[in-house]
Amino acid sequence: MPFFEALRLALQMIRAQKLKSVFSTIGVFIGVTFLIGAWSVVNGMNRYMTEKFAGTLVGVNTFHLRRSPNVNFDVQDSVWRSWRRRxxxxxxxxxxxxxxxxxxxxxxxxxxxxxxxxxxxxxxxxxxxxxxxxxxxxxxxxxxxxxxxxxxxxxxxxxxxxxxxxxxxxxxxxxxxxxxxxxxxxxxxxxxxxxxxxxxxxxxxxxxxxxxxxxxxxxxxxxxxxxxxxxxxxxxxxxxxxxxxxxxxxxxxxxxxxxxxxxxxxFAMETSEGVLDFWNKLSRILYAVGPGLVGIALVVGGIVIMNIMLMAVAERTREIGIRKSLGARRRDILRQFLAEATALATVGAALGIVTGVGLSVLLQAVSPLPASVSPFSIVLGVVVGGGVGVVAGVYPASRAARLDPITALRQE
Amino acid sequence: MTALQPFRTGDTPLPDIVILTHKLARDYDMGGEVVRALRGVSLQIRKNEYVAVMGPSGSGKSTFMNLIGCLDTPTAGEYWLNGQKVSDLSDDELARIRNKEIGFVFQTFNLLPRATALHNVELPLIYAGLPARERREHAARALTSVGLGDRMDHRPNELSGGQRQRVAIARALVNEPSILLADEPTGNLDSATSAELMQVFRDLHHGGQTIVMVTHEHDIAAHAARVVTLRDGVIATDQLQAA
Structure with missing residues (x-):
């Protein structure tokens, strides 16, 4: 079965079971929404910090001679106390x-x-x-x-x-x-x-x-x-x-x-770099935590899709048997179910991208944060979303492909 | 019809032999206990023969049917289909044989419930790799030939039992297979529809189609030109009968 045929079939199946499909893609949807949204917020913060924050607080080619740094982050108490004694x-x-x-x-x-x-x-x-x-x-x-x-x-x-x-x-x-x-x-x-x-x-x-x-x-x-x-x-x-x-x-x-x-x-001499240092520390944490949360959502989304696909394979055992009796090879069945899982995840990812972009546009409109959507995050969203589908689909699809036609046909 | 020559291991079948089984055996492992469903069936079927396979339940006729249909592989023995030894083919090669050489008609029709009649008939052509337009043309022609030209967009649940079985026949024949393999084709039909179906089979037979039909109904088997009876995994009788 050509790839296009498998895709057509998958979309047909999704259209036939809209509600189930929507629920099964919710994990991927949330993951990708968060990916796009959080990414654009952090990205916007980054630009904001480097372009405006540091320049406003300190200025270009400028340093401040102070008792202690004005902008700081994650300072230990003992250090703080020693600053106060200066x-x-x-x-x-x-x-x-x-x-x-x-x-x-x-x-x-x-x-x-x-x-x-x-x-x-x-x-x-x-x-x-x-x-x-x-x-x-x-x-x-x-x-x-x-x-x-x-x-x-x-x-x-x-x-x-x-x-x-x-x-x-x-x-x-x-x-x-x-x-x-x-x-x-x-x-x-x-x-x-x-x-x-x-x-x-x-x-x-x-x-x-x-x-x-x-x-x-x-x-x-x-x-x-x-x-x-x-x-x-x-x-x-x-x-x-x-x-x-x-x-x-x-x-x-x-x-x-x-x-x-x-x-x-x-005494301290604070430059805009020093201020950015603070931001860099913060953003490093965001960059570490963000993908973790996205990852969790995507793993959950993948498991949901895998479950849905396993159910689909069980429900459609007879269909698999019929297809096999009519000449479907293992790889045809594999492709069919893999395409379905991938299409499901990609639909979820697409919805997530739309929502994520919408969220960051909204955020930009109502808050001072210049949330800017990075094109790379959209590409990543599609790739990761589709990837989750492939990974989640492999096991159910290979189970479907390995079904014995006689047993499958006998299934009521 | 000339008498068939006995087949010996190592031989190749004569050109007009479509199906040849030689000492075909199939064992099942049922939780440690080996069930010998088929214990050496040797049978030759010529082109354009119309054969009914009979036998009580447990006689091995389903197993025989599965082997003939390339849905299963034998434990021992040989199976030649259309001059090709298929008993030792791989899974994917068997799928290709099922696609090209065998047309199945099942007792329960086995149509895809969500697909239209046309799409159901298209299925074998999809796996044969035909482009979409040709597929549709072929499938439409096959449906028309079984008298369902006006029912192409109907789903199976919108069709009567007889119509469903005719969709299944159209699907079985759309790839022009070497054999039509029918497993209790009238099992889910009333007697009037059964009679209609038998007429369809007779017409196909007259058109040159080789038909193997598994049934346990004597009046259905009576339509065939040759009746093979299985008992306890071996051939009990093999008789020609007047049409």
Missing amino acids: PRIKFADANAVTKILTVPVVTAWYSEDRGSVEYNGKVAKDITLEGATERYFDIMNLTIGDGRPFTPQESKAGTTVVVLGYDLAHKLFPDVNPIGHSVRIHGIPYRVIGVVERQGNLLGISLDKFVVAPALSPIQREVNPPGVVDALIVKANSEPEMREAMNQTEAIMRSRRHLRPRQDDN
Whole structure:
């Protein structure tokens, strides 16, 4: 029997037993749906992380000098405690590093905390309060949409001026231009001099709910103990220059902290790579767990199909006998049942692909995750789905093929 | 009809002999106990003979039928079909013989219930590897020749017993086999339909078809030109009778 004939027969059988076929393909369906869906989510996360997350948090060719890494994952308690015992980065440290670096860099320091911002009786809670130096805007790619950033003079003098994030500005000033008005942070009035362009969100968290005030303005008392900064941000022109700047910074900090050659650094220099490191660890787990779950679903799906096929062989023993008496060879029968199992699994896989793609499109529409369906995952879905069918079909089909025609014909 | 020459091991059958069995034996192992269903049956059937095989149950006629139909292989002895020794062929070669050389008509018709009459008749042609269009033409012609040209799209449960058996005959003959092998063909039919069927067989016989029919009904066997009776796994009688 030619292959095409076997396929036609298989599809006929599936059409004749729609409900049974749907149930028997459900395992493969779920497996492939999950494969496509989870794959596109992880894929989307990956792209998101490398393209947006790391760039937003740290920046290109940029490193942060901090007490401890800001983004971390799976840190042991003891390590965490030792980080907490480290000395903080001081204004003096930041200034010294900025002064001594010989590589051309742009630096800024900043500290942040959360708090409320008040205008005219309206209170915006849970706002990121940033105390930063003037180059912070450049380094973090915060473009001023309206007004201006603060000047070096204002930064040094600690003038009570403030730049607002887009969402915050629109919340406090729904119908007036905020420039020139005063907002209160912890009771102290700051004059609004600029509004930053909309930044969008990161993993669903708005990036537009913040204020930036000069680091030396009264805001410093709200965000950190006196003389302490969260981080010194150093942006170089290129990757090698950034590495050189990091080396120099390390040397400067080690000498300022009087570390002996065998002592470890008691400060951290975080790059976007470092942030990605965190993500890579996470995604490695996802990439390990994902296929496991897919595998379980597919194994279950395969067993279901095998069962259905064994039942089909038992039910259709007489048909097999008839076919054999009419000249069907073993391989004809084998092919017929194998085609049926494979067609079943492929139908399940096809439904799974449709649903999986649908899920990831839906996810992209309702969540910030850029779930992107990879064509490879679709190919893999078809191949794996069909493969499950072949594997699940081999045993029942070979049982059918080995049936003795006389016994099979006698079957009622 | 000239007397048949005795066949000796090592010989080849004469050209006009369609079926030749020589000391054909078949043992079954029933849980350690060997049942000797056939104990050496030697028989020659010429082209265009119409033979009825009779015998009480347990006489070995089913076993004989299965061996003749290449559904089973003998424990000992030789079986020549149409000049070819088939008693030592492999499974797949036997399948090919069943496909090309043998047309089965069973007591229970053995049609595929989900398939139309046309598709049922097409089956042997599928396994013969014919392209779909030719298959359909051949099958349609075969159905028309048994008077079912207007029933091709009916499923077996939409046909009467006699019609089903005629579908089975069309299926048996569609590959133009050397022998038509009928196993109790009237067993599930009433006497009027049986008579019709016997007429179909007679017509086929007159058309040159070799027919071997297993039956336990004497009036059915009476339609055949030769009656072979089996008893306890051997041939008891072998008689020609007037048609």
